[in-house]
Amino acid sequence: MNARALSPFDRLLIDAQNALDTVFGAPLAQRANPSADEPDVVLDEGERRHAAGLMRINHVGEVCAQALYVGQAAVARDEATRAHLLAAAQEETDHLAWCAQRLDELDSRPSLLNPLWYAGSYAIGALAGLRGDGWNLGFVVETERQVEAHLDEHLQTLPNADVRSRAILEVMKADEARHANHAQAQGARVLPQPVPTLMAMASNLMKTVAYRI
Ligand SMILES: [Fe+2]
Ligand SMILES: [Fe+2]
Numbered sequence: 496m497n498a499r500a501l502s503p504f505d506r507l508l509i510d511a512q513n514a515l516d517t518v519f520g521a522p523l524a525q526r527a528n529p530s531a532d533e534p535d536v537v538l539d540e541g542e543r544r545h546a547a548g549l550m551r552i553n554h555v556g557e558v559c560a561q562a563l564y565v566g567q568a569a570v571a572r573d574e575a576t577r578a579h580l581l582a583a584a585q586e587e588t589d590h591l592a593w594c595a596q597r598l599d600e601l602d603s604r605p606s607l608l609n610p611l612w613y614a615g616s617y618a619i620g621a622l623a624g625l626r627g628d629g630w631n632l633g634f635v636v637e638t639e640r641q642v643e644a645h646l647d648e649h650l651q652t653l654p655n656a657d658v659r660s661r662a663i664l665e666v667m668k669a670d671e672a673r674h675a676n677h678a679q680a681q682g683a684r685v686l687p688q689p690v691p692t693l694m695a696m697a698s699n700l701m702k703t704v705a706y707r708i
Contacts, residue, residue, distance in 0.1 A: 566620025
């Protein structure tokens with residue numbers, strides 16, 4: 496289908512469908528789960544709960560990434576930027592599916608607040624996108640760098656025995672670094688303060704809440 500032929504209403508319906516699939520559906524990964532060959536070591540109760548809290552944060556992070564990119568794409572002026580954003584959202588679907596599978600294995604569940612995280616991130620994405628395509632790409636770079644940093648933090652605090660979560664986070668971290676570099680190469684501008692600081696504050700709030708709920 497030619498994206499130029501879509502009316503604003505068509506786009507709205509597609510975005511609504513994506514929101515429902517992300518929040519309530521069971522997204523399908525296109526790549527194999529990186530944890531598939533790792534042993535499922537039995538964790539003690541404290542370790543299991545901690546690992547589940549971290550994987551819930553990572554799952555919410557992927558819900559937010561989807562929503563940000565779809566929100567930005569909704570208002571992108573340039574077709575190449577829109578295509579880049581939608582392709583990035585597609586790749587995050589693998590991460591979303593892998594995190595959901597691991598949460599299930601850990602006898603846990605995704606955040607109950609996912610509809611709220613999705614709506615907030617979509618709004619932020621659309622607002623950022625309205626400032627122009629250089630900003631759009633700058634926003635992708637900043638988001639991916641921040642996700643990469645918190646994945647690093649999680650890799651350090653995950654229980655040593657949780658090799659399955661670790662395998663997933665390592666592949667995600669490499670993907671996020673690639674996403675940032677790609678957006679950089681496409682002409683991202685550097686976001687001025689206080690935007691990066693506000694984004695870091697919002698992500699810290701999300702992490703604190705999503706660890707538990
Ligand atoms: Fe991701
Ligand atoms: Fe990413």
